[in-house]
Amino acid sequence: MTDLCWSGREGMLFHHTGEPLVGFGGCDYLGLATHDAILDALCKGLGRYALSAGASRTTTGDTRAHQKAELRAAGFIGLPEAVLLPEGMLANIAAFQALSDCKAALIDERAHSSLRTAAAAAGIPLHTYRHNDATDAASKLNTLDTPALVATDTLFAATGDIAPVPELLEALRPDDRLLLDDCHGIGVLGPRGRGAIEQFAINDPRVIVTATLAKAMGVYGAIVAGPAPFAAKVRRSGAFVGTTPIPPALAAAADAAFEVHTCELDRLARLRSSTARVREALTELGLITNGRTSPSPVFAITIEPEAAMVRLHEELARRGHFVPLIGYPGGPAGRYLRLSVSAGHADDQIDRLLTDLADLAPALRPQAPDVEGANTRIRS
Template identity: 30%
Template sequence: MPPFNTRISKQLEKRLDSRLSRSIRTIEAGNTASLSFQSKRHVNFSSNDYLGLAADKTLSQAWQRGIDLYGNGSGASPLVTGFSKAHADLEASLCDWLGFERAILFSSGFSANQAVLFSLMKEGDLLVQDKLNHASLIEAGIHCSATMKRFRHNDIEHLKRTLTSGGLVVTEGVFSMDGDLAPLADIHDITQVNSWFMVDDAHGIGVLGEEGRGSCHSANVKPEILVVTFGKALGLSGAAVMCNQDLGDYFTQFARHHVYSTAMPPSLAHAISHSIEMVRTQQWRRDKLAELQSEYQQRFSMLDGYIETETPIKPFLIGDSGASVQIAMALSDMGLWLTAIRPPTVAKGAARLRVTLTANHNINQVKALANAIGQAVEKVAEWNRRF
């Protein structure tokens, strides 16, 4: 008899004993700067909705218009009958915005990353990844046919020593747990001789660069492969792989996540095109983020645990996993929603609160957050000293 029950019980018990157990909490109205949990309102500092588009009424109307035009679902994979004019228009919008010949659409960034590595990398190839890359990239690297090596986070000299032959170098543009930027220009220079460069810009697109073109545009580099997602700054869901014409044709033939998955709803594709136009033209959203980030720096720089970033992702380092959960709970009692990030998502001893700012926040909320975190940290430290 398979030992599944015993294995599952032991793993769950181990996770619980190490104070790393995860749970899903049902929230209401979570697409704005506030949410409701168990009938209590919280200011939401955990959303990736950086530009405040997830609940924007104009964008909602665009999606509803897409339903009127194209119906509800796509009904099939892209190579059967699932690819509509809305999908073609979205690909054209992405290419015009980001300056690539092709855009291959996926239902999630996870699928897009895995599709690229599984279809492109073969036995004998070298894949070199930043140590802190997203789980979708690391997992695909482990299971694809290529030889994967990892270089120390943002360490250019280590990358040079690791890239012993031509291969594919992969990094994120903005790292989701640390909020820091990859040294894209330096990595681009290293890969110019006999390698390719791939960037996952899930957390940079819409936020950085002229017209929100992302971290690569901000760094003035163009990788061979750029992955962008629509579930963060663009306020919706899905992803695209940006590349040249030949590589796009190759993915159409061999990227199984694309070929064999039902295409995203055409109404969603229609809404994403509208979101791109809003991101390109509504600079005030990025200006608002810059204003909030300046206030955050002023209020938090005096607190232990503060980490400087140039993005709306503001990790506040706690260290101990148990303490990070206690502090998050104390903040919840004060009406502030923050997520405690613990191993294995981050390294052991690097548990933190992941603070994210959005264009829907205001200055007073940032001030209140700084005061509350200072109080919560002291309260939890005092409680732990006693007990």
């Protein structure tokens, strides 16, 4: 499957030796990467600003497009200010650098690698707590000097697990901070898809958010959001000062993506209903066990021995579905099937996938669920 490539404008299709496969992978959860209004905003932005901003925003690279996108992002997420960074890894680095007065960082053991990189870049000593275990986080936090920075992904990219954000917030001491890496939550979580702040109804100045614009928002770049004094520190961080921002045209496209998301809530409704259908079917087939109500559009499936998982992956591909078999860090096993749903999937594309899975799954015998509850290991 090494010659498999996303087809771009064709939405969910991937090409494999000429045969299109319907992709059930990636992170374009709302299908915004191919949205005409967003692509138009990008083209108009190119017409107006050309390509590169040419310099750091602290010198000559600032534009109205960047400023406007930041205002829109803050309003969308529901925090006082937002700062654009070139991408999510740098957003985390900038956020940690802005919080470098923290004495320690306490991070979920399965959090995205960029949070570890960010702690190292900011020179903050790193500690970890057991995955999604707020009790472990609370007891470890109490052994650390204050202020400490607790950090977690909100929606975990590999498994679809959702972090216990209210419990983590409860564990904070008065001066501690909670960083929510909402790269997979923005656009997806919360009643209107505004992300973790909306999902958990958070109103606490100790909480800050980082989020990429390259996944559900369908564009590129990232934001760091939080209270105004924190945002001012982000603007003085090495990661912000020392980088060229995303091209202004991309900032214009990001602005358009927030507007499209806000105006076209039927996309979110569609993602929710497709996700619920797939979740229900995978649960019935014994392929997942992590609850019937989670809003996560990401599902991880592991099968033992691995050869059986490879066979399922290949048989699905033969039938026209690309369900990626990956070894991305943070998963339930060394390799696993990461199935993701998008509002861009047509009903009949999902129908066919579920029919073929129902046909193939009985040959795989379920085993006991994972301790973390995310997935069922299937032994064939």
